[in-house]
Amino acid sequence: MFCSSEEVSDVAACSKRRVTEEDPVKDDLKKSRVEESEVENTDGQVVEGGGQQASRSDEVKAEVSPAIWFLLSSVTFYPFYLFFFAMSSDSSPPPLAPFDHRIVTPKPHQIATYYTINRDEVLGGGRFGQVHKCMENSSGLMLAAKIIKARSQKEKEVVRNEIQVMNQLNHANLIQLYAAFESRHDIILVMEYVEGGELFDRIIDENYNLTELDTVLFIRQICEGLQYMHKMYILHLDLKPENILCVSRATNKIKIIDFGLARRYKPREKLRVNFGTPEFLAPEVVNYEFVSFPTDMWSLGVISYMLLSGLSPFLGDDDNETLNNILACQWNFEEEEFTDISDEAKDFITRLLVKSKSWRLSATESLKHPWLSDQSLHYRLNQKVVKSHDINLFF
Structure with missing residues (x-):
């Protein structure tokens, strides 16, 4: 242990449970x-x-005979080691969003006027609602639409806070906001899509x-x-x-x-x-x-x-x-x-x-x-x- 437990009494030993897909x-x-x-x-x-x-990605494994592997490793594989190291230790930033950073204000218009949301393709979700893949009608740009349930004024203010935060963040390692639409029962954030x-x-x-x-x-x-x-x-x-x-x-x-x-x-x-x-x-x-x-x-x-x-x-x-x-x-x-x-x-x-x-x-x-x-x-x-x-x- 690396910290004192003086402030907590009768604490059970730490349970480091493995996280698996089946884990509740x-x-x-x-x-x-x-x-x-x-x-x-x-x-x-x-x-x-x-x-x-x-x-989810799939793994592909190749089988090579010991004799062929010996030849590969002795003749050509040392340069490949260096190449593999250069690739696997690549410290370059991820690609930028396919659009310039924007200062977004929620629009009162219907999102369907500008975007086609694929309601059948759910990218993620939670208590807030769901994220769907969507496309900008005018350009064909693929994006992600985060549909947030917001009926009360307080709920809407919370989502507006999220928009204000994203308006201030312009960095390759932070997802970028493209547009936002507000209706009576929800606010939809249209964001950069990654796969x-x-x-x-x-x-x-x-x-x-x-x-x-x-x-x-x-x-x-x-x-x-x-x-x-x-x-x-x-x-x-x-x-x-x-x-x-x-x-x-x-x-x-x-x-x-x-x-x-x-x-x-x-x-x-x-x-x-x-x-x-x-x-x-x-x-x-x-x-x-x-x-x-x-x-x-x-x-x-x-x-x-x-x-x-x-x-x-x-x-x-x-x-x-x-x-x-x-x-x-x-x-x-x-x-x-x-x-x-x-x-x-x-x-x-x-x-x-x-x-x-x-x-x-x-x-x-x-x-x-x-x-x-x-x-x-x-x-x-x-x-x-x-x-x-x-x-x-x-x-």
């Missing part, structure tokens, strides 16, 4: 638990859930071999998106693998989505929140204390742990046990899934899953940490991948 907690993971948010001297707002776009599915799906897919180097690339991009958001004084407050989309099935490029719970950080107003998915909540959220930039960084530590192991560090048998585990900061690297994980990765997580938020790495500091920045380490991690492929192909 998957449904809870998919939804944000939204109660209320409060700023001192300011009325709170309520919002529900995030939209996701999902798809690679949720990062969550790669965690639970037994056929997808998520390596440590893959995780480095994912986490580095999330950090870059967070660094930009925090420079803009915006907190995401709902970071989890379901809210991170892969640009395509063939790359490790990602975009952060769902700014429905995001808040503008105003130090003098001392923001408190009481929402989120339990196992990703920072201790200050559980204790209803002031939140700030380190609150997002705690969630990043949980995501890093999950990507490396497929385990959830604080997940208990119910929400109450999960929250107690978080307050006790009960976690470790004792599971066998961490046997071959680098010391740098463990150090990175240790510097994020710190109960006192003032001691956590910032997004900028995280990007400078050796786990995300040391090219020689990345080369060694890549060699482990190549050697593993060598053995699989040889046999």
